[in-house]
Amino acid sequence: xxxxxQVMIGLGGxxxxxxxxxxxxxxxxxxxxxxxxxxxxxxxxAGILPGTEDDQSRRLQDLLDRAAAVGQPVFLPAGTYEVANxxxxxxxxxxxxxxxxxxxxRGDGHLIAAxxxxxxxxxxxxxxxxxxxxxxxxxxxxxxxxxxxxxxDGCEIVGSRKCGIYVARSxxxxxxxxxxxxxxAGIWAIEGRAFTIRENEVFDCGNGGxxxxxxxxxxxxxxxTGNRVARIGATxxxxxxxxxxINVFRADNVxxxxxxxxxxxxxxxxxxxxxxxxxSGNQAFGSGETAIYAEFEFEGALITGNVxxxxxxxxxxANFDHGGRLSTVSDNIVRRIVNKGPxxxxxxxxxxxxxxxADTLVTxxxxxxxETAALAxxxxxxxxxxxxxxxxxxxxxxxxxVSVVEGSGQTLISGNVVDGAQQGAVVGYxxxxxxxxxxxxxxxxxxxxxxxxxxxxxx
Numbered sequence: 001x002x003x004x005x006q007v008m009i010g011l012g013g014x015x016x017x018x019x020x021x022x023x024x025x026x027x028x029x030x031x032x033x034x035x036x037x038x039x040x041x042x043x044x045x046a047g048i049l050p051g052t053e054d055d056q057s058r059r060l061q062d063l064l065d066r067a068a069a070v071g072q073p074v075f076l077p078a079g080t081y082e083v084a085n086x087x088x089x090x091x092x093x094x095x096x097x098x099x100x101x102x103x104x105x106r107g108d109g110h111l112i113a114a115x116x117x118x119x120x121x122x123x124x125x126x127x128x129x130x131x132x133x134x135x136x137x138x139x140x141x142x143x144x145x146x147x148x149x150x151x152x153d154g155c156e157i158v159g160s161r162k163c164g165i166y167v168a169r170s171x172x173x174x175x176x177x178x179x180x181x182x183x184x185a186g187i188w189a190i191e192g193r194a195f196t197i198r199e200n201e202v203f204d205c206g207n208g209g210x211x212x213x214x215x216x217x218x219x220x221x222x223x224x225t226g227n228r229v230a231r232i233g234a235t236x237x238x239x240x241x242x243x244x245x246i247n248v249f250r251a252d253n254v255x256x257x258x259x260x261x262x263x264x265x266x267x268x269x270x271x272x273x274x275x276x277x278x279x280s281g282n283q284a285f286g287s288g289e290t291a292i293y294a295e296f297e298f299e300g301a302l303i304t305g306n307v308x309x310x311x312x313x314x315x316x317x318a319n320f321d322h323g324g325r326l327s328t329v330s331d332n333i334v335r336r337i338v339n340k341g342p343x344x345x346x347x348x349x350x351x352x353x354x355x356x357x358a359d360t361l362v363t364x365x366x367x368x369x370x371e372t373a374a375l376a377x378x379x380x381x382x383x384x385x386x387x388x389x390x391x392x393x394x395x396x397x398x399x400x401x402v403s404v405v406e407g408s409g410q411t412l413i414s415g416n417v418v419d420g421a422q423q424g425a426v427v428g429y430x431x432x433x434x435x436x437x438x439x440x441x442x443x444x445x446x447x448x449x450x451x452x453x454x455x456x457x458x459x
Contacts, residue, residue, distance in 0.1 A: 050079020
């Protein structure tokens, strides 16, 4: 085995020629050089060699402990290492060659865990769960509890029998990583401390993509941005508890922005009891149920600038009966909404472009091709202080359904363009039953409704 000095001399030649025509930088050489220059520990020198069938857990654990104790990183060269039940100490920094350094879980517990420490960092490593059994005490292949700063950068996590990454009561970030083949969710972050989940790929997971949850409702502050989430199933069944690309539950003050979410069994983005949530600039394609959902006990939802193509409901802001209120739904494009969902509906059904209930402004949206109605405004008596203005609604049998049940609150419908609503541009409903013919501007039949300045075409 070459000495450290020989390795450094060789690296000098590699790095010197990396910029020549026909040459590519050698990631392993660069990473190892950085580790060496900073006094890092090289796993090969500790006798930890890739490609062997031996369990290298004990050697790697010892190396990680020694490096963390003196504040130094550990570098794992390219290759496959079979390990299990690694416990990361405070200050652990483990680095590999992206796409080439692979830790394969041997079974009998967990792969990586850390608890009650300040800081841990993982970068450039593939963690392969090999679909092996995980112990009852762990929720994920990689599990972190009460860690002040978790940093996972440029890693790949595959084949977990539970979640790919589980992070509880922790801060930090998961960035630029790929997670696939988790039987549960790709990422489950619970009771977060201003966590960041950014520019990851999460796909082919059994029950969820990115979950940001809390045991009790409260301040969370997680930022979920720039992720690509695809092909999320709902193997546990249910009516929306599972099968969501991005799911925020009881976590307040969360930002969900600029994500690309496709082919989820239920919602692309589902916020349940999440106050002060911003859902902006996302793309949602091929959702099995409601593409973007703000539901149950929440106050404050800003849903703006999203593109939705294909769902059973485009956007739903619901559950005024459980305290769901105070929202803006603006400047969204909603297309191809079908009247068919993943279960038999027990309330109002499917096929609505946008559905809202209380203390909500609906403005500047374009809804095209919703098979039931472009907009659903209120449900029974659950309607209060809604303004629907300056929207373009095209190609739906009904333009707007609005509740006319006793107890419905003030609603203003103005300045909208409704094109091609053969069954009425604005129609009144008592729950699921239509009341009379289409309503027109100036109609005073229902005291809580004001209609003015709407343009009806092709009806």
